[in-house]
Amino acid sequence: MNRQQFLVELNQYLTFFTPEEKAKIIAAYGARFDENGQDSEAALLAELGTPMMVAIDLKRRKEAGERIPAAGDGGGGTDDLAEGIAEAESEDALPQPDEAEQPETVPSETVVTAGESPSAGEEKPSFGADLVLSIIGSTLLSILIAAFFLVIAAAGAGFLVAMSYLFLTGLKTLLYPADALLLFSGGLVSLAVGIVVLWLAAWSAISLIAKLFRAACGKRIRTAGKECGV
Amino acid sequence: MKKIWKRVALAALIFLVAGGICLCVSLYLGGSLNRLYQNAAVQPLLEQLSSEHILDLLSALLGQ
Structure with missing residues (x-):
């Protein structure tokens, strides 16, 4: 991958940013590549990682409020963001050297870091508990769903039992074709209704329970991914 | 599916x-249904499928 491909891919992954922010981020990374020169382009690419990882990291920083205060400071935010990204990569969170802006940025960053470190410390241990709780909740809810649809399936099975009775009696009364056909028609209708009700119950139960578990586990895994910065 | x-x-x-x-x-x-009810061979089935019998069965299943 070269610089151009990196920037193009990064641009594609920056879906959580406004077009202005996107342009600033791309410009900032372009500037970093310019600073390093072509010789160390490969080294810089290796240092940055994949564009997706960079985009995820930027998104996480935006959500954590690390870069947004700097970017949202009107016209001056352009340089702030660009510099902020450069700083973020080098893990330096120093504010602007501008005297006028310093009082604004310093408190915001201190607030962020102050609010971030305890939450990061608290969320990680609670993730496992959250996952277990959501799985237990999903299991209990699935039992209720399964019980409900089991009743419906029993009704469907009842139709099938009625069908078998109707067919058997129809066979016994073959001497009276009109009666036998009437019983067969009832049996066939029962069979159709029974099949539909049984399948509807089974399909609804399976899809609902699957959605429930997917939502419970998927959400937690996504949250964990965000927390880990993956 | x-x-x-x-x-x-x-x-x-x-x-x-x-x-x-x-x-x-x-x-x-x-x-016709009237004629079917007069058929002796069908009587047990009609009794089985009657609403009273189904309700009795359900109440017995639900333990009432």
């Missing part, structure tokens, strides 16, 4: 059409 839905719907439709044809032929041959 969609394939199974299609098959189930198709099977149900075929059974319903077959049932409808049987009903039409039966009515054409002079069959």
Whole structure:
């Protein structure tokens, strides 16, 4: 991958940013590549990682409020963001050297870091508990769903039992074709209704329970991914 | 899932059409519910499928 491909891919992954922010981020990374020169382009690419990882990291920083205060400071935010990204990569969170802006940025960053470190410390241990709780909740809810649809399936099975009775009696009364056909028609209708009700119950139960578990586990895994910065 | 839905719907439709044809032929041959109730061979089945019997069965299942 070269610089151009990196920037193009990064641009594609920056879906959580406004077009202005996107342009600033791309410009900032372009500037970093310019600073390093072509010789160390490969080294810089290796240092940055994949564009997706960079985009995820930027998104996480935006959500954590690390870069947004700097970017949202009107016209001056352009340089702030660009510099902020450069700083973020080098893990330096120093504010602007501008005297006028310093009082604004310093408190915001201190607030962020102050609010971030305890939450990061608290969320990680609670993730496992959250996952277990959501799985237990999903299991209990699935039992209720399964019980409900089991009743419906029993009704469907009842139709099938009625069908078998109707067919058997129809066979016994073959001497009276009109009666036998009437019983067969009832049996066939029962069979159709029974099949539909049984399948509807089974399909609804399976899809609902699957959605429930997917939502419970998927959400937690996504949250964990965000927390880990993956 | 969609394939199974299609098959189930198709099977149900075929059974319903077959049932409808049987009903039409039966009515054409002079069959009716009143006549069916007079048939001694069908009496046990009609009793089994009567609403009272089904309600009794349900209440017995639910333990009332």
